[in-house]
Amino acid sequence: MQFAARTERIRTSHIREILKVAANPAVISFAGGLPNPALFPVAEIARAAADVFEREGQAALQYANSEGLPALREWISARYKKIHDLNIPPDEILITSGSQQALDLLGKTLIDPGRPVIVEEPAYLGALQAFAMYEPRFHHVPLESDGVDVNALEHLPMIRGNPAGDDAYPSGTGDSASRNRSGSPNSEPIFYTTPDFQNPAGVTCSTEKRRRLAGLADRLTIIEDNPYGDLIYDDDSERPPLLRSLDDRVILLGSFSKIVSPGVRVGWVCAKRPLYDRLLIARQAADLHTSNLTQMTIARYLADNDLDLHISALRKYYRANRDCMLTALSENFPAGALEMIRPGGGMFLWCRFRDPISTDAFFHDALHENVLFVPGGAFYPDHDPAGDRYMRLNFSNADPESIRTGVERLARAYQKNYSKQLGGLTKDSTAGAISGEIL
Amino acid sequence: MQFAARTERIRTSHIREILKVAANPAVISFAGGLPNPALFPVAEIARAAADVFEREGQAALQYANSEGLPALREWISARYKKIHDLNIPPDEILITSGSQQALDLLGKTLIDPGRPVIVEEPAYLGALQAFAMYEPRFHHVPLESDGVDVNALEHLPMIRGNPAGDDAYPSGTGDSASRNRSGSPNSEPIFYTTPDFQNPAGVTCSTEKRRRLAGLADRLTIIEDNPYGDLIYDDDSERPPLLRSLDDRVILLGSFSKIVSPGVRVGWVCAKRPLYDRLLIARQAADLHTSNLTQMTIARYLADNDLDLHISALRKYYRANRDCMLTALSENFPAGALEMIRPGGGMFLWCRFRDPISTDAFFHDALHENVLFVPGGAFYPDHDPAGDRYMRLNFSNADPESIRTGVERLARAYQKNYSKQLGGLTKDSTAGAISGEIL
Numbered sequence: 001m002q003f004a005a006r007t008e009r010i011r012t013s014h015i016r017e018i019l020k021v022a023a024n025p026a027v028i029s030f031a032g033g034l035p036n037p038a039l040f041p042v043a044e045i046a047r048a049a050a051d052v053f054e055r056e057g058q059a060a061l062q063y064a065n066s067e068g069l070p071a072l073r074e075w076i077s078a079r080y081k082k083i084h085d086l087n088i089p090p091d092e093i094l095i096t097s098g099s100q101q102a103l104d105l106l107g108k109t110l111i112d113p114g115r116p117v118i119v120e121e122p123a124y125l126g127a128l129q130a131f132a133m134y135e136p137r138f139h140h141v142p143l144e145s146d147g148v149d150v151n152a153l154e155h156l157p158m159i160r161g162n163p164a165g166d167d168a169y170p171s172g173t174g175d176s177a178s179r180n181r182s183g184s185p186n187s188e189p190i191f192y193t194t195p196d197f198q199n200p201a202g203v204t205c206s207t208e209k210r211r212r213l214a215g216l217a218d219r220l221t222i223i224e225d226n227p228y229g230d231l232i233y234d235d236d237s238e239r240p241p242l243l244r245s246l247d248d249r250v251i252l253l254g255s256f257s258k259i260v261s262p263g264v265r266v267g268w269v270c271a272k273r274p275l276y277d278r279l280l281i282a283r284q285a286a287d288l289h290t291s292n293l294t295q296m297t298i299a300r301y302l303a304d305n306d307l308d309l310h311i312s313a314l315r316k317y318y319r320a321n322r323d324c325m326l327t328a329l330s331e332n333f334p335a336g337a338l339e340m341i342r343p344g345g346g347m348f349l350w351c352r353f354r355d356p357i358s359t360d361a362f363f364h365d366a367l368h369e370n371v372l373f374v375p376g377g378a379f380y381p382d383h384d385p386a387g388d389r390y391m392r393l394n395f396s397n398a399d400p401e402s403i404r405t406g407v408e409r410l411a412r413a414y415q416k417n418y419s420k421q422l423g424g425l426t427k428d429s430t431a432g433a434i435s436g437e438i439l
Numbered sequence: 440m441q442f443a444a445r446t447e448r449i450r451t452s453h454i455r456e457i458l459k460v461a462a463n464p465a466v467i468s469f470a471g472g473l474p475n476p477a478l479f480p481v482a483e484i485a486r487a488a489a490d491v492f493e494r495e496g497q498a499a500l501q502y503a504n505s506e507g508l509p510a511l512r513e514w515i516s517a518r519y520k521k522i523h524d525l526n527i528p529p530d531e532i533l534i535t536s537g538s539q540q541a542l543d544l545l546g547k548t549l550i551d552p553g554r555p556v557i558v559e560e561p562a563y564l565g566a567l568q569a570f571a572m573y574e575p576r577f578h579h580v581p582l583e584s585d586g587v588d589v590n591a592l593e594h595l596p597m598i599r600g601n602p603a604g605d606d607a608y609p610s611g612t613g614d615s616a617s618r619n620r621s622g623s624p625n626s627e628p629i630f631y632t633t634p635d636f637q638n639p640a641g642v643t644c645s646t647e648k649r650r651r652l653a654g655l656a657d658r659l660t661i662i663e664d665n666p667y668g669d670l671i672y673d674d675d676s677e678r679p680p681l682l683r684s685l686d687d688r689v690i691l692l693g694s695f696s697k698i699v700s701p702g703v704r705v706g707w708v709c710a711k712r713p714l715y716d717r718l719l720i721a722r723q724a725a726d727l728h729t730s731n732l733t734q735m736t737i738a739r740y741l742a743d744n745d746l747d748l749h750i751s752a753l754r755k756y757y758r759a760n761r762d763c764m765l766t767a768l769s770e771n772f773p774a775g776a777l778e779m780i781r782p783g784g785g786m787f788l789w790c791r792f793r794d795p796i797s798t799d800a801f802f803h804d805a806l807h808e809n810v811l812f813v814p815g816g817a818f819y820p821d822h823d824p825a826g827d828r829y830m831r832l833n834f835s836n837a838d839p840e841s842i843r844t845g846v847e848r849l850a851r852a853y854q855k856n857y858s859k860q861l862g863g864l865t866k867d868s869t870a871g872a873i874s875g876e877i878l
Contacts, residue, residue, distance in 0.1 A: 002626070035501075040497055050485065050488075062476045101725060111443055130725070264731070
C-alpha cells in the first residue's frame with residue numbers, strides 16, 4: 001500500500017503513548033492535559049441536553065450548516081464583547097470540533113509545502129502535528145518568561161527580508177534565499193502563538209510584546225490560540241489584551257474544552273473574509289459540521305447557566321491545585337533543585353532541573369514510582385537539547401491529595417537516582433531561557 | 440492574505456447554495472440528501488443520553504481516545520458479522536465524524552498531488568470535494584444500470600499499464616506515461632465507489648461486477664463507501680456481497696447518518712494496518728476524536744434498542760415515498776418524457792429528460808413554481824454535458840403529500856416551458872448510459 005508523503009514524517013505523539021500507561025489506577029499522572037472531570041457541570045449539561053431533545057429533538061439529530069449553530073456563534077461574539085470589549089461578528093466565527101480542528105483547517109487553507117511556519121519553542125505539539133500534515137518549513141523562536149522572544153522573531157530572515165518590511169528592516173539585510181521567495185505565492189510566514197498561559201511553559205506574553213507582535217501583522221499571518229485564557233488564578237485586573245484586539249487580521253482560536261467540557265469537541269476560529277470562506281469550504285470537505293446535538297446542548301447550557309460563575313469555581317479549584325503542587329515541590333525536592341515560572345493560569349507547571357538531568361531518563365525512574373509527567377524534549381520538535389532538562393506537570397486533573405502523593409513519589413525517584421551522584425546543587429548552573437523562580 | 444494552492448481549485452458546492460433556498464417554507468425541496476426527521480428515534484436517543492449522563496457523565500464529557508469508543512466499535516464489528524458474515528475486528532474500525540471525515544482522512548493519508556483517483560460518473564460530490572483538497576488527478580468511469588463500467592475501468596492506461604497487471608493486460612499495451620509512473624511512489628490508482636444505491640444515480644452494482652472489481656485489488660486501492668446499504672426497499676434475499684467481503688484489502692466506510700441520525704456525526708472506516716495507524720495519526724492531528732458524549736449516546740441507544748426494527752420502519756416509509764414519487768411522476772409528466780432506473784434502495788431518483796432539456800435552466804423554472812431539485816450537471820465534475828439532462832430528486836425527506844404537490848409543481852414547470860416548444864416526444868432519442876425504464 002502506498003501512502004502520501006506527508007504521512008511519512010509524522011510520529012505518533014509521545015504524549016499519547018504516555019497516556020496509555022496512565023490507565024493503570026496505581027499510577028498518578030501529571031502527564032495529560034486533562035481538565036478535572038469532577039468539575040464538569042454534568043447535571044447542568046444533562047438538563048440542557050434533555051431540554052434540547054424535548055424542544056427541538058428532530059432538528060438536533062438532522063444535518064446542520066457548516067458554519068455552526070447561530071445561537072452559539074452569537075453567544076461567543078457577545079462574550080468577546082463582554083470580556084474583551086472586542087467586536088467579532090457572529091458571521092466571522094466558525095464552530096469547529098475543538099480548536100484542534102481549527103488548526104487543521106488553517107493548515108489546509110494556508111499552508112503549501114515549504115511555507116514558513118514560525119512557532120514558539122517549546123510549543124504545543126497538537127498544533128505542530130496539525131500543521132506538519134501540510135509540509136511547512138518550521139522555524140522555532142525561543143519562549144522567554146514574558147512571552148516569545150520578539151527580537152529573535154524580528155530577526156528571522158523571512159521577516160527582515162520581506163518586501164512589506166518598513167525602513168527599520170531595509171531589504172538589503174534579508175538573506176537572498178528569503179528575498180527570492182518573497183513575492184512568490186505562499187511565502188508569507190505564519191506565526192502560531194499561545195499568548196495566555198502557554199502549553200507547556202505556562203508563560204503569558206507581556207502587553208508590550210503583544211503590541212510588538214501585532215505590529216508585525218503586515219508581514220506575518222498571526223494565529224492566536226487561546227484555550228486557557230479564562231483560567232486565570234492571580235489578579236486579573238490587568239489582563240493583557242488579546243492580539244486580536246490589537247490587530248483585526250489576527251486569526252483567533254477558542255474552545256469550550258477547558259472551561260466546559262473537552263469531550264463534546266466544540267471550539268471555534270474567528271477569521272475575516274476571504275479566509276473565513278476558504279475555511280468553510282475546507283470544513284465542508286472535512287466533515288460537514290460539528291455534532292448538532294452537541295452544539296445545541298452547549299448553547300442551551302450557556303443560555304441557562306452563568307458560565308462566569310462556573311469559571312470562578314474552576315479558577316478557585318485549579319488555583320488551589322497549582323499552589324498545592326508548588327508547595328509540595330518545594331517541600332519534597334532539595335532547595336534549588338528545580339526552577340520554574342509560577343504560572344498565572346492554565347494547567348501546567350514547567351519545571352527545569354538545575355542539574356543536567358535528562359527528563360527522558362527521569363521519566364522511567366518516575367514511572368518506577370508510579371508517577372507520570374511529560375519529558376520536556378517532547379515539546380522541542382527541533383530536538384534542541386535544552387528541552388531535555390524540563391518536565392511538564394499537569395495540576396488540573398488531580399485532587400490535592402494525589403498531587404501531594406504524586407510529588408512525593410517524584411521526589412523519591414529524584415532522591416534515589418540523582419541527588420547523591422550529583423553531589424549537591426550546582427548553584428551556578430545557567431538557567432534556561434524561561435526559567436524563573438527557584439524552588 | 441496568501442492561501443494554499445489546494446484551496447484555489449475548490450468551488451463551494453452547488454448543492455449547498457441550493458439548500459439555502461430550501462429554507463423558504465413555501466418551497467418543497469427534493470434537493471437535499473436529508474433523511475426524514477420525523478423518523479428519527481428522538482425519544483430513544485434522549486433516553487440513551489440521559490442514561491449516559493446518569494451512569495458515566497464525567498467520562499462522557501472528558502477527552503477520549505482517537506480510535507473511538509470501544510463499545511461502539513465492537514457493536515459495528517458484531518453487526519458486520521451478523522448482516523454480512525464478515526469478520527472485521529473492532530481494532531480495524533476507526534470511528535469518524537461521519538463518513539465524510541473518513542474520506543478526508545483517506546485523502547490526507549493516501550493522496551499525494553497527482554495520484555490517480557478514479558471515480559464513478561456521476562459521483563458523490565462530497566467525496567470529490569474531500570479528495571480534491573489533496574490534489575489528485577481525477578479519472579471518471581461511467582456508471583451503468585448495473586454499476587460502474589468495469590470494462591472502461593480495466594482499460595484505463597494506469598490499470599492496464601500497471602506492472603502488477605496479469606497476462607490479460609500485457610505491459611506493452613499500457614501507455615508510456617503510465618508505465619513511467621509505475622513503481623514511483625504514490626502512483627497506484629485509488630478507486631472510489633458506492634456499490635449500493637449510489638448517490639445520485641440510485642444504481643446498485645451487480646454481484647458479477649463486484650467480483651471483477653475485487654479482482655482488481657492488486658492494482659487498485661479500493662474505497663467502498665456504503666452509507667445507504669441498509670436502506671433496501673425491494674427483495675433483499677439476494678443482497679450482493681460487500682466488496683470488502685470479496686477482498687479484505689478493500690477500505691470500507693459506514694455511517695449512522697442514514698439509519699439513525701446525521702446530526703450526531705458518527706461514521707467509521709474499516710482499514711487494516713498499516714493504513715489504520717496512519718489514519719489514526721491523521722485523525723489525532725485533525726480533531727483528536729469524535730464527541731465522546733455523542734459516541735456514548737449512540738452506543739447506549741444501540742444497546743437498548745433493536746436497530747433492525749428501526750431500519751424496517753425506515754424501509755417501509757421510504758419505500759412508500761419512492762413509490763409515491765414514481766407514481767406522481769408518471770401521472771403528471773407526459774408519457775415518455777422521463778427515463779430512470781427504479782432504485783432498489785437509497786434516497787434518490789435520478790431522472791433523465793428524453794428531450795434535450797438543460798436541467799440547469801429547468802432548475803430556475805422549477806424554482807419559480809417553488810420546487811427544488813439538484814441539476815445533474817452538479818454530479819459531473821468533468822463537465823460532461825451528458826449530465827445536463829438529469830435531475831436528482833430526493834424522496835426521503837418529504838411526506839407523501841408534499842411529494843405529490845412537489846411533483847405537480849415540477850410537471851407544471853415542465854408543461855409551461857418545454858412541452859409545447861418541443862412539440863411532443865422524440866421517441867428515438869438515445870438513452871443515457873444509466874437510463875432505464877421509461878415513465
